[in-house]
Structures are given as C-alpha cells and as structure tokens.
Amino acid sequence: MSTLNKLQRPARSWHRKKRVGRGQGSGLGKTAGRGGKGQKARTGNMRFEGFEGGQSPLQRRLPKFGFTPPNRTIYAVINLSDLEQHFDAGATADVETLRKVGLVKGRYHGVKLLARGELTKKVTVVVHKASEAAKAAIQKAGGAVEEIPLVAHKPESAAKAHAGKGVKAPRQPQA
Numbered sequence: 001m002s003t004l005n006k007l008q009r010p011a012r013s014w015h016r017k018k019r020v021g022r023g024q025g026s027g028l029g030k031t032a033g034r035g036g037k038g039q040k041a042r043t044g045n046m047r048f049e050g051f052e053g054g055q056s057p058l059q060r061r062l063p064k065f066g067f068t069p070p071n072r073t074i075y076a077v078i079n080l081s082d083l084e085q086h087f088d089a090g091a092t093a094d095v096e097t098l099r100k101v102g103l104v105k106g107r108y109h110g111v112k113l114l115a116r117g118e119l120t121k122k123v124t125v126v127v128h129k130a131s132e133a134a135k136a137a138i139q140k141a142g143g144a145v146e147e148i149p150l151v152a153h154k155p156e157s158a159a160k161a162h163a164g165k166g167v168k169a170p171r172q173p174q175a
Helices: 080-086 095-101 132-140 155-161
Strands: 075-079 110-114 124-127 144-147
Touching: 075 080, 080 132, 110 124, 110 132, 132 144
Parallel strands: 075 110, 124 144
Antiparallel strands: none
C-alpha cells in the first residue's frame, strides 16, 4: 500500500454470512449457536451498546452538561490584520469581496469584524457586526464601517413555514 486510494482488502479475507437456524446439518441449527436457555438465548437480549447487565449504565450515571441552541447565529470572524493584508487603500470590503479574497469560507449567518491587529489603510467595511474597538480603529485610519442587518424572513414566509404552530402573518387591510 503506497497511497490511501490504492487500499485493497487482503486476499480471501471475507467470510460468508453465518446462516443460523437452518437445520441440524448446517451445524448451527436448533439453538442457532446461542447455547441452552438463559437471558442471552432469548430474543430481545439486551445486547445494545452500553448495556451493563441491568446496572444503571455509565451514560446515565454521569452528569449531563452543555447545550448548543439550534437557532444560534454563527458569524464568520474577520480581523483588522486580515483587512490590512488583503485590501488596498480606498477599497470596499463587503461580504462578497471577503468571500472572493478567501477570508470567509463556508456557511455563516453573518460576518463580524474584530479589532485584532492594526489597520493603516483607509478601507470601507460593510459587515453585519463590528466591535467598538474595530470601528474606532477603522475611523482612526480614515475609513468607515457600515453595519447591515442580518437577513430576516418575511412574516408571510415565517407563517407559511410554521403553519399552524402559533406564528401568524400580519393581516393586510382589505381595499
């Protein structure tokens, strides 16, 4: 094996599936390889992962912790040093240009600007959020920061998505 794409199973390494309970001549008839009576001979045997013979299993004994909210907002983080490196003086750094330059990759709800590093060029930045220190540093360099709101769904589409689940679209006045 020289590379992962040339992996092969060893010759004659696959076994036939064991067919149990198919008569005495097969060698696995009658009790089908389970031996005599007992819990392990029965169907519904507690053979699942983590079973400890009826003792409270480890995953239930240990304390539970942590929570990741399903509707959290995830931001791509951009620093002042990134702007200094990738943009010329007088340039505008918005979400599309940040993606083209390669500073934002993947799926995010928005872009957030933080004040790590230094900025000496005049750059206009259009992002969803920016820290106060980052705003001050950009304004000190002669640039500007414009915060755009995150895309919110229209009430009609929200009502359609949550049909019958409590969210109602505002009624339009009748003409």
